[in-house]
Amino acid sequence: ATPMSVMVGVGKAAEAGVLIRNGEALQTASKITTMVLDKTGTITQGEPKVTDICLINAVDENQVLSWAASIESGSEHPLAQAIIEKASDRKLELQTIEQFQAVVGHGLEGLIGDQKVLLGNDKLMERHSIKTSHLAHKTQTLAMEGKTPVFLAVDDQLSAIIAVSDPIKPDSISAIKRLQNNGVKVVMLTGDNHKTAAAVAEKVGITEFVAEVLPEDKAAKIKSLQAKQEIVGMTGDGINDAPALALADVGFAIGTGTDVAIESADITLMRGSLHGLADAIAVSKATLRNIK
Numbered sequence: 001a002t003p004m005s006v007m008v009g010v011g012k013a014a015e016a017g018v019l020i021r022n023g024e025a026l027q028t029a030s031k032i033t034t035m036v037l038d039k040t041g042t043i044t045q046g047e048p049k050v051t052d053i054c055l056i057n058a059v060d061e062n063q064v065l066s067w068a069a070s071i072e073s074g075s076e077h078p079l080a081q082a083i084i085e086k087a088s089d090r091k092l093e094l095q096t097i098e099q100f101q102a103v104v105g106h107g108l109e110g111l112i113g114d115q116k117v118l119l120g121n122d123k124l125m126e127r128h129s130i131k132t133s134h135l136a137h138k139t140q141t142l143a144m145e146g147k148t149p150v151f152l153a154v155d156d157q158l159s160a161i162i163a164v165s166d167p168i169k170p171d172s173i174s175a176i177k178r179l180q181n182n183g184v185k186v187v188m189l190t191g192d193n194h195k196t197a198a199a200v201a202e203k204v205g206i207t208e209f210v211a212e213v214l215p216e217d218k219a220a221k222i223k224s225l226q227a228k229q230e231i232v233g234m235t236g237d238g239i240n241d242a243p244a245l246a247l248a249d250v251g252f253a254i255g256t257g258t259d260v261a262i263e264s265a266d267i268t269l270m271r272g273s274l275h276g277l278a279d280a281i282a283v284s285k286a287t288l289r290n291i292k
């Protein structure tokens with residue numbers, strides 16, 4: 001396309017809240033054959049709320065929440081916001097965490113006083129040889145409701161399951177349908193567990209999804225689609241999406257997402273709505289038509 005028509009396209013897109021950082025991305029957008037979407041914060045609002053606290057070896061919900069919120073205060077994950085908010089609703093005091101560590105795709109580890117606190121998924125528990133299989137029925141029930149269950153362990157003893165639910169953005173369903181009607185295949189990628197992912201995918205009309213993906217594997221999935229001659233768009237909001245956003249033929253960041261995601265992407269959806277994707281593709285088509 002001529003520099004002039006690209007400029008016009010960039011301006012048109014901006015009016016729709018779609019910020020295009022490079023002209024080449026604008027020209028590639030209409031050629032996308034597969035759009036990969038992150039789940040948390042991209043398809044969903046990314047503002048999860050605590051819905052259930054199931055005590056295991058603990059006697060008190062507030063004690064559980066105080067431990068969990070204390071360790072989450074070192075994390076930027078959407079799950080952290082939900083748990084901290086719940087503790088703050090109950091006016092609980094948070095404790096100081098030492099030796100804090102975030103394990104990507106797993107959860108958090110740290111010390112409160114001389115107690116070792118772990119908060120995360122079954123894979124995190126497995127790393128510490130803590131068995132969760134006897135609770136599979138409970139976690140699966142929560143997951144089938146679209147909730148994400150996380151385990152809290154204190155001194156390597158399971159003490160609770162905290163379930164967090166992240167509502168789907170109201171217009172994600174129609175935005176995904178628009179992409180599909182444009183002939184774009186839509187694939188969901190998430191670090192969340194398989195059952196929760198399946199429940200969300202079904203709600204938004206996505207049949208192909210990959211769950212329990214580690215951040216580095218998100219980028220590998222993009223690569224494997226590209227190896228099949230797909231032109232791949234990737235949309236995400238998190239630090240964990242950055243490598244995949246950079247690798248995709250066109251990376252789209254959610255405007256309310258992390259700075260790292262925005263810097264790694266070619267296009268930012270300022271309004272957070274996935275309708276920006278079909279809008280970008282439409283502008284791209286119009287731009288290419290203008291050259292001919």
Ligand code: ADP
Pocket residue numbers: 038039040072075076077079080104105106107108119120121148149150189190191192193213214215238240
């Ligand atoms: P997503 O791709 O859905 O944004 P992530 O890779 O960030 O997912 O996280 C994957 C999983 O790791 C979460 O569903 C959760 O079980 C666990 N996890 C990650 N970070 C945290 C955290 N701060 N607190 C609790 N669990 C976490």
Ligand code: MG
Pocket residue numbers: 038039040041042236237238
């Ligand atoms: Mg995310």
